[in-house]
Amino acid sequence: MTRSLLAAVPLLIWLYLLAARGGFWRVSRQITPLPATHDPARKVVAIIPARNEAPVIGDAIRSLLQQRFAGCLHVVAVDDGSSDGTHGAAVAAAAGIGLSAQLTVIAAASPPVGWSGKVWAMSQGVVAASALDPDYLLFTDADIHHDPDQLATLVSIADAQRRDLVSCMVKLQVATWAEKCLIPAFVFFFLKLYPPAWTASERFRTAGAAGGCLLIRPQALERIDGLRAIRSQIIDDCALAHAVKAGGGSIWLGLTDSARSTRSYGSFAQIGRMISRTAFNQLRHSYVLLLATMAGLFLTYLLPPLLLLSGRPLSMALGAAAWVLMCISYAPMLRFYRLSPLWSLCLPAVASFYAGATLYSAIQYRLGRGGQWKGRAQDLRIRAQDPQA
Numbered sequence: 001m002t003r004s005l006l007a008a009v010p011l012l013i014w015l016y017l018l019a020a021r022g023g024f025w026r027v028s029r030q031i032t033p034l035p036a037t038h039d040p041a042r043k044v045v046a047i048i049p050a051r052n053e054a055p056v057i058g059d060a061i062r063s064l065l066q067q068r069f070a071g072c073l074h075v076v077a078v079d080d081g082s083s084d085g086t087h088g089a090a091v092a093a094a095a096g097i098g099l100s101a102q103l104t105v106i107a108a109a110s111p112p113v114g115w116s117g118k119v120w121a122m123s124q125g126v127v128a129a130s131a132l133d134p135d136y137l138l139f140t141d142a143d144i145h146h147d148p149d150q151l152a153t154l155v156s157i158a159d160a161q162r163r164d165l166v167s168c169m170v171k172l173q174v175a176t177w178a179e180k181c182l183i184p185a186f187v188f189f190f191l192k193l194y195p196p197a198w199t200a201s202e203r204f205r206t207a208g209a210a211g212g213c214l215l216i217r218p219q220a221l222e223r224i225d226g227l228r229a230i231r232s233q234i235i236d237d238c239a240l241a242h243a244v245k246a247g248g249g250s251i252w253l254g255l256t257d258s259a260r261s262t263r264s265y266g267s268f269a270q271i272g273r274m275i276s277r278t279a280f281n282q283l284r285h286s287y288v289l290l291l292a293t294m295a296g297l298f299l300t301y302l303l304p305p306l307l308l309l310s311g312r313p314l315s316m317a318l319g320a321a322a323w324v325l326m327c328i329s330y331a332p333m334l335r336f337y338r339l340s341p342l343w344s345l346c347l348p349a350v351a352s353f354y355a356g357a358t359l360y361s362a363i364q365y366r367l368g369r370g371g372q373w374k375g376r377a378q379d380l381r382i383r384a385q386d387p388q389a
Contacts, residue, residue: 003312004318007303007312007314007315007318007319009303010299010304010319011321011322013322014322014325014326014329017192018328018329021195022196022198022204022206023195023197024191024196024197025191025192025330025332025333026332027255027332027333027336028332029196030196030253031254031255031256031257032153032154032157032254032255032256033153033156033157034153040071040159041070041072042071042135042155042159043071043073043132043133043134043135044071044073044074044135044138045073045074045137046073046075046138046139046151047137047138047139048125048140048141048142049080049108049121049122049125049142050077050078050079050080050082050121050142051080051082051121052082053142053143054084054085054086054089056263057077057090057142057143058092060141060143060144061094061103062094062096062097063144063145063146063147064140064146064151065094065097065099065102066099067146067149067151067152068149069151071155074129074132075103076103076104076105076106076128076129077103077104077105077142078105078107078108078121078125078128079105079106080117080118081110081117087107090103090105091105104128106124106128108120109124114231114232115231115232116233116234116236119227119232119236120231122139122227123226123227123231136158136216136218137215137218138151138154138213138214138215139215139216139237140213140214141211141212143261143262144170144212144260144261144262145262146258147258149258150213150256150258150259153256153258154168158215158217161252163251163252164216164220164244164249164250165209165214165215165217165241165249165250165252166214166216166251166252167209167211167214167215167237167241167251168213168253168255168256168259169187169212169213169253169254169255169256170210170213170260171255171256171257171259171261172260173260173261173264175264176264176265176266178265178266178267178270179271180339180343181346181350182271182350183271183337184330184333184334184336184339184343185330185333185350186275187333189354193208194206194207194238194253199241199252199253200251200252202250205245207238207241207244207245207246208253209237209238209251209253211237212261213256213259214237214240216244220247220249223244224243224247227240229243234278234281235281255336257336268353272353272357272360275354275357276357276358276360276364277361279358279362280358280362280364280365281361285365290358290362293355293358294355294358294359297351297352297354297355298355300326301326301348301350302348302351303319304319304322304323304326305319305323305348306319307319307320326344327341327345327347330344330347
């Protein structure tokens with residue numbers, strides 16, 4: 001009897017996820033709508049924090065400056081201590097299309113104690129943007145290519161729905177075998193954690209955002225004391241969304257195929273480092289939450305295929321049913337990335353990879369190493385303040 005109850009757990013989990021988790025898996029509902037045809041003119045300042053991004057920042061700046069947008073757009077690139085010619089690449093990109101007047105490049109000072117490097121660079125961009133009195137700020141990364149209507153789409157959503165913050169998970173690259181295996185799952189897990197329907201609703205405290213493409217009203221920033229409110233956060237986009245929503249703001253999260261990352265992850269190791277850099281921080285450095293996460297991943301993703309090997313007809317049937325629902329829920333994400341639905345059969349193995357990366361993140365934190373980003377150590381355990389040290 002106990003074995004049968006355990007075998008039923010994955011099926012019950014997937015029934016819940018499909019029916020009661022905000023429809024996170026229904027990708028077609030999350031894609032940004034087309035912009036309105038008659039938007040009022042708005043003034044937008046795009047802020048790009050950039051550290052050693054010379055190979056990609058030029059494309060990002062050109063794609064922004066060539067937006068089909070009825071309002072006024074200015075770009076502020078914040079060179080965050082780069083050593084690879086990022087500043088020059090940014091200037092050359094704007095000059096190459098004759099739009100140098102719409103670009104400002106500033107050099108970021110070293111971050112003060114208590115500030116993460118990226119958030120400090122973003123805050124300096126906000127200071128520079130304030131002189132232009134914008135209606136909206138657009139935070140975007142240096143590796144994002146924006147199709148011509150992307151900015152109009154974001155502004156249209158913010159205006160039409162009276163949102164204080166609008167963000168889109170951009171389309172990530174799936175060219176390599178590692179990317180095809182792991183990247184759609186990354187977005188799938190993200191939306192499961194932050195269902196867009198719950199993020200947009202006042203009834204739920206859930207607040208997610210994707211920092212690669214995030215539009216916000218300056219007044220919403222002012223209400224939360226600016227980026228100072230999230231100054232130490234590593235997962236700055238979701239922290240910002242939480243602060244805005246907790247402060248009474250209205251937020252929106254979706255997917256877009258009109259903005260995409262130009263950064264490639266050629267190996268499993270590269271993606272693993274990207275995940276482990278923030279995974280334990282996401283769990284608030286709680287070993288209880290770590291154990292709960294490992295148990296949840298096992299019951300949700302790994303137990304169904306294991307039940308097929310049990311030799312017990314009822315357990316095998318329950319495991320097969322759970323795996324089928326798993327594949328059904330994942331199929332829309334694979335379709336969004338134009339991949340075969342057969343990739344859904346790999347989801348148990350993919351979940352194992354993410355579990356391993358999360359454990360590695362916790363181990364690195366415990367050892368006082370944290371995650372590495374552009375030559376900076378992040379999310380370090382401060383032993384003097386750690387009662388377990």
